[in-house]
Structure formats: structure tokens, C-alpha cells
Amino acid sequence: MKSAVKLDLESVIDSRRVSRFQIVIMALCALVAMMDGFDTQSIAFVAPEIVTAWRIAPSTFGPVFGSGLLGGLIGAILFGGAGDRFGRKPTLLLAVLLFSIGSLITPFAASIPSLIAVRFITGLGLGGALPSFISLTSEYAPKRARSTLVGLMFCGFPLGAVIGGFASAKLIPSFGWASVFVAGGTLPMLVMPFFMAFVPESVRFLGLKRDHAAISNVLRRMDCAGVWNGEFPKPAHQTRAPIASLFKEGRAVGTVLLWITLFLSLLMTYFLVNWIPVVARQSGLGIESAVRAVSMLNLGAFAGCMVLGWLADRFGTARVIGCAFTLGAVAIGLIGHAGGVLVLLYTSTFVAGFLSIGAQMCTVALCANFYDTFLRATGLGWSMGISRIGAIAGPVLGGMLLGAGVAPPTLFIVAGVISLGAAITVFMIGHYVLRARASLADLPSKGISNDELHRPVGY
Template sequence: MTSGENTGVQAAIDASPMSGFQVSIVLLCAAIAMIDGFDTQAIALAAPQIAGAWKVAPAAFGNVFAAGLLGSLVGALVFGVAADRVGRKPSLLVAILLFALVSLLTPFTTSTGALAAVRFLTGIGLGGALPAIISITSEYSPTHRRATIVSLMFCGFPLGAVVGGVSAAFLIPAFGWPSLFYIGSLAPLLLLPVIALAVPESVRFLAQAGNRRAVETILRRMKALAAWDGEMRVGADEPRASIATLFAEGRALGTVILTVTFLLSLMLSYFLVNWWPLIARQAGMPMKSAVLGVAALNIGAIAGCLVIGRLADRRGPALPIGWAYALGAVAIAGIGLSAHSAPLMLTVSAVAGALSIGAQMCVVALGATFYKTALRATGVGWLMGSGRIGAILGPIFGGLLIAAGVSVPNLFLVAGAVSLACALGVFAMGWFVLRAGATAAPAIGAAAPMAGEP
């Protein structure tokens, strides 16, 4: 057995076909990601209706949006560390219960201040669920399919955003804006007992904790027990999960590169999602085309991440993800040059979503794979929290550019440059961290899972 990781359990997972039990775990994690995407889209689409009902300026909702993203940052960091210390499953259940109950309070708020407070707490729960579902999915996936499966699971987020947009189009005119949040709260409350009964603790977390009986039970349900050699890692010499450990023992460079890449990538995504409709309207597009543009970005992202994830499994993550970001930069710049034609703009938007946003979803899998089991949820939480900072900065940065009178083509040129910067970050990760880990594993140690840790 190699030092530093419970390879016996992972070897059994790798040697066995993907079971229906594992598929059900991934689908349930995807359902949580869908709820996150639904909620993100719901508040954005409900905001104009709330502003009209409360007779407040739409600009007042900037703080509301920022509060939700700030809550997600806090939740990802706090629940990420908790998931590594007490387990993925309890952390996930608490996060789901928190955002379900707090979101239910949304229709009862009567001021933007109260709404911002509710969105902050909701964001803590939503952000807190992400490290757990990403870690669980990663740790129940075979090594050779991990990038594809984690990316597939995370497709739930843009799919939830699309569902949120379609639901808002029907529910708000018929039942008012509160109906979106009643549904958004009911869904996780109904899902909570299903998660509690059907999703076990991560088998690799249990192996790390030395719980042999639980590992045997889960591997039996996975039909992988016969492939297990019985080796386990007690984990007595593992560092206690904390943010500081992400920068120790050779992990610092990889953590810094991934942190910057996540921040820039989420800044780009939220810039596109938040400002695309307004920019399209300023360019003379009808509102229908503006809404369809956001849908095209999300649908393109779903298709793109599946292809990029599969290529990442076959050829390693750096080149497919890096080139997707780089080509996505060209597509994003092309959005601004296609404003004269709605069909062309929608097509280019779908391509941009497939490449740049698809790559962003795949870089989540790269982050999950970079950190070993003992630090995975903490690492993912840190990266998702860093991404939330970018998500806050994206709309602000876009607003400053628009206020400065930057033209539509130049706006998307700047956005394309951000995608190119993400490409450089992923290429640097491949060359300076992953490649170095493959040729000098002792120097990288635990920080080189792509080379030695499954």
C-alpha cells in the first residue's frame, strides 16, 4: 500500500463496474447541485417583481445578491472543514436543512435588509453543501472516470438554473414571486430524508477513519467487496483538516494556482449570467433573445463539461480544460461581435458556455482530485469560497465597465481575456504541479494526487 492514502479501497472501486448504488449517490448529489442552481436563478428573476411590489429601486438588490454569495463563501469554508473533521454526510444534512428552512422565510420578508439577511443564511447552507457533494461524488468514482462523473454531477447547477428560469416564467405570472421560494424550500425538505437514508458516508472517509465494518458494508452494496484486498489506512499521521494545511507539505503552489483560477472563472461566469441580458437589450435585442442567451450559456455548459470531462479522464486534466478556456476566450469575444444577429449571438453564446463555463465545471473535478481524502472537503470548500469572491466581483466589475461607457464588443473582449487567464492558470497547474508530481513525487508528496493518489 502506498503511503498517504487508502489505496486498497480505491483499488476495489477502480476494479469494479460502476454499480447502481454508486449511480444513485451521484444523482442525489446532482439533485442538490440543481437546487443550488435553481435558487441562484430564482432570486435573480424574482428581484424585478419584488422591487415592484415593495416600490424600491432595482439597484437596491445589489446588496441582496452580494449577501447570498458572501453566505456561500462562508458556508463553503466552514462546512468544508467540518466535512473533513466529522464526515461528509452529517455536514451535508445540516447544510441542506439550513438552506431549506431559511429559504422558506424568503416570502415573509418585507424589506431589502431582511431579504439580504435571509439570503446570507441561505447562502451559508447552499455553499456548505457543495464541498460535501463534490467530495462524496469524487470518492465514490473510479479513478479513470472521476473527472467525467464529478463534472456530470455538477451539471446539476446549470440545469437547475435552466429549470429556475423556466419555472419563473410560468410561476411568477400565475402565483407571484413567493411561489418560487416555496418550491425551492419544499424540494430540499423532501430530499433530506432520501439523502439521509440513501447516501452513506464516503467510503474513503470511513477507511481513513479506520471503520472496517462500515467499509465492508458499503463495498458489499457496491458489489466491490471481492476486489478489496482488506487494506485500510487508520490515518493517525494525517494532519488535522484546516485551511493552513492546504498550503503545507508541497500543496501551496497548487492551492494558489487553483485559488486564482477559481476566482477568475467564477468572476467570468457571473459576469456573463448577470450582465448578458442587459447587454443584449442595450444592443437592441428583444427580451426573449436576452433570456434565451442565458439559457444558451447554461445548456452549452452542460454539453461542454461532459465532453471536456471525458477528455480529461483520457488525456489528463490540464490540456483539455486549459484549451477549452482558451478557445472559450475566442467564443466569448465573438459574442460582442455578433450583436447584429440574434441567431448568431445565441449560437456563439452556446459555444462560449460549452467551452469556458464547461471548463469551469470541470476545474471543480480537478480541485477535488488534487487534494487527498483527509483534506478534500476543506480544499474544495476553500476553492469554492474563492470562487464566490469572484462571483461577487464579476457583476461589480461588469457594472463599472458599463458605467464607464465601454462598448459591447470591448466588454466581451475583456471577458474573453479573463477566460484566457484561466487557461494559463490550468496550463500552469499541469506543468508546474501535476507534471512535477509525476516526475518528483517525493518532493510534491500528498500534493500530487494526479500522479500518485487515486
């Protein structure tokens, strides 16, 4: 006989096993993340070929890298706010459509200024998609496994870059650099109908909108319609300026430290992704070897995200991620000493990706836990936006250093120092935020309410 006990909406999701329907939602979000990763890094895969074909200096490509990332910064902030206002699903679909169109028109660019323009448009969609697919996954995941599931979903981003790298290594010699963008724009168009058909709006977002019929339909697809008590979550303390809420109710320290960490880690990531192929070509390696070096970096990030996330659950988030950033700095420094030795280049890029970029991805996954549902897409959007400032600075910094005649070993030592900076801020998060969160664990015994206990003062 079924239990007559009814649960509130949050408890329905948090207390039950993850259903097949939820897995499908997260898998499709991971597929979008893969396409985002492919298109975000596609410009790095083809940059050496465009530099050769157009007979331009490698350092002049810095603004091209930066324009796409600037678009990503603006897109993340705009689409993040729109996701909290209009819903995760429609804003995600619009973002995917935008970066798909941007990718398809990229081959028509015939100069650096036109390439800068189309990469900016593509970047708007690429950055705009991130807050929505992270929020969707987070809000269909039970709290006990949210960080793990978001991390697994976000592994689609470097996996897409890995697949894109190996595919580009085959496409470019056979069909030219334009074929990479045709593939990157066509695949999202093919996936969008499946996403529209099988992925509903976030059930937690629907709870804030008090849409009883839509929630009942989603819970029925999750095989738990009879468990919900029909009550909606209590209205959150929203303000007319959502950005101000990121710094209220104990969020300020965590928000600032998250922004600094993501800024530094994305600066390091895009520094490596965009300049490893160029430096590899200057060392005498072919285009396939140069692209595969970036693929090894992303393959390491994919593995690192899963392993570091598992270790963080057992040995402490700040301790594991901070140590990974620290050790990753050593591996990054070794990249500059690889020269034309493929084994050393592939090994050092894989380890650097596993440690430093894997740590960066774990930080992104944890960011989803930091904000309430009413603020999650905005919080993620601003975090991704701030991180994109670092992503813009990374390629530009690399171009400036190359233009100044800095040797590859010094170039990658600089990137290693940036990884150390990210380690410091993560350790600060552990000291100033996680310790405060741990102290709240004892509050229920002191009469503190459940709502107050879960107020996001840290993670």
C-alpha cells in the first residue's frame, strides 16, 4: 500500500532516486555543453591555418580570440538574467540558435575585422547558453548529488572540445578550415528539435512561478506526481536589482572569491587553449599534432573534472581543488619545455588539463550550489561573465608576450603563476566560506529554521 505522506516540491526532488526522465534532461544538457565546447574552441583549432592562409602574424589573432570571449561575457550576463525572468529553456534555445548561426556564417569572413565581428556574435550565444544548461541540470538534480551531477554534465564541455579537436585534425586537411565551422553550426540545429521535445522547463523555476499544471505534468513524467503536496516554495526575498542580491544575505564573500577564482582560471584556460597550437606550429609540429595537443588538454580536463569531484566529496572541496591548481601550475610550466617532443607535449598538456582545468570545472559546478533558485541563472551568468573577462585577457596577454619576443618556456611559466593565483583564492574560499558553512551544520539543534539553515552563505 502506498504511503499517504505528501512532500513539498523541494523534498520530492531531493528525497527520491534520480529518474530516467531526469537523466535524459541532464544528458541533453551535456550534449548542448559538448556543442558549446566544440564551437568555443573551434577558432583555436583553425587559427594556425588562417594565419598561414592570410599571411598574417600570429600575434594579430589575439583580438579574434578576445572578440568571441567578449561576446561570451555579455551573453552570459544578459541570458543569465533572462533565464531567471523568462525561464531556462527558452533562453537556452535562443542562445543555441544564435551560436549555431554565428558558426555557420564564420566561413564567409574574409578579413580580421569581419572575423572579429562574427566571432563576437557567436560568443553571445556560447556564453548565453552556459547559465541555462547549468541551471537546468542543477534544478533537476537532488541536493545530495547536485555537485556530482552538474560536474558530470559539464564534462560535456571539454569532451566537445576533445571531439572537435580530433575532428578538426581530420576535417582541415581534407576540406579546409571552413568545414570546422560548418560542422559546429549544423550539429546544434539538428539537436534543437530533440531538446524542445524532451526537455521541460526547470521544475524548481515553475515552482517560483506557481504553475501547478506544468509542475504536475513534469512530476508525472518523473513518476512521482502523487507524492507532491501541491504547495509551492515560499517566495524568496527578491529585489528589483538581482545583481544586488548576489551580495546580500551572506553571499558577498563567496561571490567575490568565486569571481576572482573563475577570472584567473579562465584566463589560464584560454591562454593555453588558444596559444598551444600556435606555439606548437612554431616548434615545427604539423597542424594535426598542434590540434591534438589542445585535445589532450581537454581530455585531461574531462578526466580531471570527474576524479577531482569525487575526491572533493571525500577530502574537502577547497583542499582538493586548491591542491589541483597548485600541482597543475607545474605541469603548465613543463608545456613550454616540450619543444617538438610529442610525448612530452601530450603528457604535459594532459596533466595540466587534468589538474588545473579540471579544478576550474569543479569550481563552476560548485557555483550552481551557491545561489537560490530565484537567483541561480543570474548568479551563474555573472560568474560566467566575470570569468570571460579573464578568458578575454588570456589570449590577448599571450599575443602581447609573443609580440614582445617572450620565449615559450617563459610564456607557460606565466600561465603556471596564474594557476597558483587561482589556488590561493580557492584556499581563501575554504577558510572564509566553507568554514562558515560548516558552522551552520549545528544550527538545527539550536532552533534555527530549515530555510535559514540553507541560506547560501557559502558552499
